[in-house]
Amino acid sequence: MARPKKTQETEAITMNGEEVLIELTREGAVIPEAKTDGAGCMDITIPMAVSVPPVAVQVQATEIPLGFKVAIPKGHTLRIQLRSSVGRDYPIALANIEGIVDEDFRGEVKLFIRNFSKHIVYLEEGQRIAQCWLEKTQPMTFVEGEVIEDTERGTESGSTGK
DSSP, X not given: OXXXXXXXXXXXXXXXXXXXXXXXXXXXXXXXXXXXXXXXXXXXXXXXXXXXXXXXXXXXXXXXXXXXXXXXXXXXXXXXXXXXXXXXXXXXXXXTSSEEEETTOOSOOEEEEEEOSSSOEEEOTTOEEEEEEEEEOOOOOOOOOOOOOOOSSOSSTTTTOO
């Protein structure tokens, strides 16, 4: 079986000063790219047209394979959100609000989308619908104990006011 023709082969891209190895795995896949010098995120393009049915019709999120795998540098995560214009122009959202790709994940990166309208949302092949950035992770360790210190804020949710 022949491998799908790819836009580009495996190569490294630089994101927030870190080199990220990316492998395109399907035809039409594109390496994420910052579109301006001041962009804080890199745009993600979908490699195929997708129809996203309303949640009233399909309870499960629509899965959109992005056609690439990445090797995230140690001590980092790749964060993914929808582009601002997509949130403005379409009644869709990421099912998990924000996608997080851990440094040890090596599968194809995917989006999981929910459509909150009453109509099918059509996304075009080559459309830039999401954006990603690399974030340094801060390791932590939970230590069991009793939390007894009071603060001025207190214990009520939303206690800082409106």
